[in-house]
Structures are given as C-alpha cells and as structure tokens.
Amino acid sequence: MAAAGPSVFLLMVNGQVESAQFPEYDDLYCKYCFVYGQDWAPTAGLEEGISQITSKSQDVRQALVWNFPIDVTFKSTNPYGWPQIVLSVYGPDVFGNDVVRGYGAVHVPFSPGRTSVCENICFRHKRTIPMFVPESTSKLQKFTSWFMGRRPEYTDPKVVAQGEGREVTRVRSQGFVTLLFNVVTKDMRKLGYDTGPPDTQGVLGPSPPPGLPR
Amino acid sequence: MAEVHVIGQILGATGFSESSLFCKWGVHTGAAWKLLSGVREGQTQVDTPQVGDMAYWSHPIDLHFATKGLQGWPRLHLQVWSQDSFGRCQLAGYGFCHVPSSPGTHQLDCPTWRPLGSWREQLARAFVGGGPQLLHGDAIYSGADRYRLHTAAGGTVHLELGLLLRHFDRYGVEC
Numbered sequence A: 001m002a003a004a005g006p007s008v009f010l011l012m013v014n015g016q017v018e019s020a021q022f023p024e025y026d027d028l029y030c031k032y033c034f035v036y037g038q039d040w041a042p043t044a045g046l047e048e049g050i051s052q053i054t055s056k057s058q059d060v061r062q063a064l065v066w067n068f069p070i071d072v073t074f075k076s077t078n079p080y081g082w083p084q085i086v087l088s089v090y091g092p093d094v095f096g097n098d099v100v101r102g103y104g105a106v107h108v109p110f111s112p113g114r115t116s117v118c119e120n121i122c123f124r125h126k127r128t129i130p131m132f133v134p135e136s137t138s139k140l141q142k143f144t145s146w147f148m149g150r151r152p153e154y155t156d157p158k159v160v161a162q163g164e165g166r167e168v169t170r171v172r173s174q175g176f177v178t179l180l181f182n183v184v185t186k187d188m189r190k191l192g193y194d195t196g197p198p199d200t201q202g203v204l205g206p207s208p209p210p211g212l213p214r
Numbered sequence B: 001m002a003e004v005h006v007i008g009q010i011l012g013a014t015g016f017s018e019s020s021l022f023c024k025w026g027v028h029t030g031a032a033w034k035l036l037s038g039v040r041e042g043q044t045q046v047d048t049p050q051v052g053d054m055a056y057w058s059h060p061i062d063l064h065f066a067t068k069g070l071q072g073w074p075r076l077h078l079q080v081w082s083q084d085s086f087g088r089c090q091l092a093g094y095g096f097c098h099v100p101s102s103p104g105t106h107q108l109d110c111p112t113w114r115p116l117g118s119w120r121e122q123l124a125r126a127f128v129g130g131g132p133q134l135l136h137g138d139a140i141y142s143g144a145d146r147y148r149l150h151t152a153a154g155g156t157v158h159l160e161l162g163l164l165l166r167h168f169d170r171y172g173v174e175c
Helices: A139-148 A157-161 B119-128
Strands: A009-021 A029-035 A040-045 A048-050 A064-076 A084-092 A098-107 A123-135 A170-186 B002-014 B021-028 B033-037 B041-043 B055-067 B075-083 B089-098 B104-115 B151-166
Touching (some): A009 A123, A029 A157, A084 A123, B075 B104
Antiparallel strands (some): A029 A084, A084 A098, A098 A123, A123 A170, B002 B151, B075 B089
C-alpha cells in the first residue's frame, strides 16, 4: 500500500434536538451525549450538551420545542461502534426536584453515498425516538420510591446505548423526542464501504405522527 | 474477505395482546460467515408502554461480519415474551427475518407466530397461561421441521437495520 490511500474516514453530524412529546409532563429539558466504539474519536465540535427548559405550547400540538443544536465530527477506521446519540429528558416533579422523564438512543444515520462526482453528500434525516424510564422491579421499592418521591434512574445514561445487560431492566415508555440530522461522510467509499442509496426517509413530506402504532 | 456491518435497532413490537413485552434475539449465519465483533444474541428490556400500544425496546445492534461466501446470509431470529405483574414470563411469538442484502437503511417488519398445541393446551393457556414452546430454537429460522407445527399469529416486531458492505464489488458481487 505504497500509494497512501486514506486510512480513516470522517463522519460529520449536525442537526438539532427539535422537539418532544410527553403527554403527562411539562417544563422539560434535555441532555444529549454520544456513545461510540473504541476505534472512534471526536475531532471537532461538542459531543454533549444540555438544553434550556421548555414548556408545552398552548395549542393542540402540546409540543415541547427545544430547537437545540448538535454539531460534531468523528473520525474512525472501522464502522463497528458507529456513534449513537443518547438523550435523557428531565423535568420537575410535584416537589420541584428534577427527575428523569425519559431515556432514549438512536444510531447516527449512515450517510448516503451514491454519486461518483461528489465524494461528500449531505442529507437530512428526521428521527423520532421513543423515550423510556426504568421501573423498580419489586413492589417494596416501587412503594418507597413513590413515598420518597425519588424515581429510579440510570447512574450513567450511556447504558441505553448498550445491548448487554438489558434483560434485567423493566421500563415504561412515555414520550418521544424528534431529532434532525445532517450527515456527511468523507473517504468511506475510498475505504471500500458501500453505504447504499440515499435514504429518502424524512424528506418526502412530513413524517407520520409519532406514538401511533404503525 | 468481504465485510458486512449490520448496525441498527430492534425498535419494538405492535399487535400483541399482552402489555409488558420483551424480546430475545439472535443472529444465525452460515459456515462461511465469521463474526469479527459485536454480540450474536441478546435480550431487550421489558417495556410497559404508557402512550399508544407499541412496546418500545430501542435495542441497539452492532455486528461486524467477514464472509467467504454468500450462502447462509445472516438471519435474525426473535422470541417475544410477555411478563406479568408477578414476573412470570409467557411466550408471545417467534419470528425471523433475513438481514437485508442491499446496503443502506431498512425498515423491517417481522411477523410472529406461536405454537398452538392441542385443544387442552389452548384451554390451559387461556386460563392459567404458559402454553407450548419450541424445544429447539432452530425451528424459528429453518424451514425443515415446520410442517409438524400448528401455529397461531402473534404481533409484529419492528426493526431498523443499516447495512454497510465492504469489498463486495472487489469480488464482483452485486448487492
């Protein structure tokens, strides 16, 4: 390999944490962070953030809008461990303490790469991700957590991006967060990867309303 | 060797009559396939949905395969179980789907079924729960012994899988 080809590829992700739907809760804020494999490293931008507190809109949408920006660039040699964004939403309970209202995670979309003229193709994705909270498994813990006003939480929200050890957790899904992504990759095609045709999800008209069974 | 990355999520399930659901999943491949990194099987969390009737698992999958041949393209086999308030588990459905063969992001809907058993077993299941289960999980993804079974429909499992292929064009394989 004397003709030095690229050995790393770049993944630029930007977008926003657009809005949320939590029918039962109000005055929420959102934290995000990225979880990625060993071969990955962030090169620019912020890999975590914390949003403002938003209240529900006074119309029928009852939308919680954050419009919170995401902008980060990663480099890697191997797609294994593709970055996931982990979201956690918090809000006050009746005593005014901040408690968690939902955790969620989703993989950063693959970039499309179909045109040979242009190495970098930008594309916009809209993802609605379900948010869930862990539940106590025993009746006693359920009672004490209700009595003390302390909900079970994950000590590290990054566990929602891991597949292992989930069989012991019981959760309750109770809301949705909508994310917008723009994704650009560089040199993936040169490294021999085929990411397929552009993903047309989210550009053709509005996405179906979240929370409804498909 | 050509490489395949399967990256995505088991999103959740709809259409099951039970409410607290979880899913055991695994990937079966032919002999030419080798798993370089990632976990081959797992189990999701138990979700009790409060909004709508879809159970959400958001269970991440990240697999890296190397392959010498196309035979035995990976297939995902799923077992959906329901858990009652006492923590007892009952089978809700079996299903399998092939990992898509074209690169890109795919939305998959995997229909499920469960063994029906004799009328006594059906009656017992209606009153006390339980019900027949497969002794060997390979009947989920192989068609060889299916003709012995009598089954009933379960709900649907929804998946989103992204496929990334490497060096397939080097061997002249068109996906």
